[in-house]
Amino acid sequence: MKLLWTRQGWDDYLYWQGVDAKMVSRINELIRDMRRSLFQGIGKPEPLRNELSGWWARRITQEHRIVYRVTGSGEAQAIEVTGCPFRYLR
Helix, strand or coil: CEEEECHHHHHHHHHHHHHCHHHHHHHHHHHHHHHHCCCCCCCCCEECCHHHCCCEEEECCCCCEEEEEEECCHHHCEEEEEEEEECCCC
């Protein structure tokens, strides 16, 4: 399954590579788990609502989330990551 990044998601990932190796390790662990099971597994996957309907979030830490959605089907299916870490605005 392909892994796609939005510009913001990739920029976030590159930022964390230079700042916090533990955070990057956790993000990579979550991505591996997403590829095995899209909507179950580690990080407490949860569907998002309202303007983020269709996207899912998994916990990186208590505060930060990785936000993704699944696009396509069959051989063209991909995981698109839009933020990591992503903070909920409440």
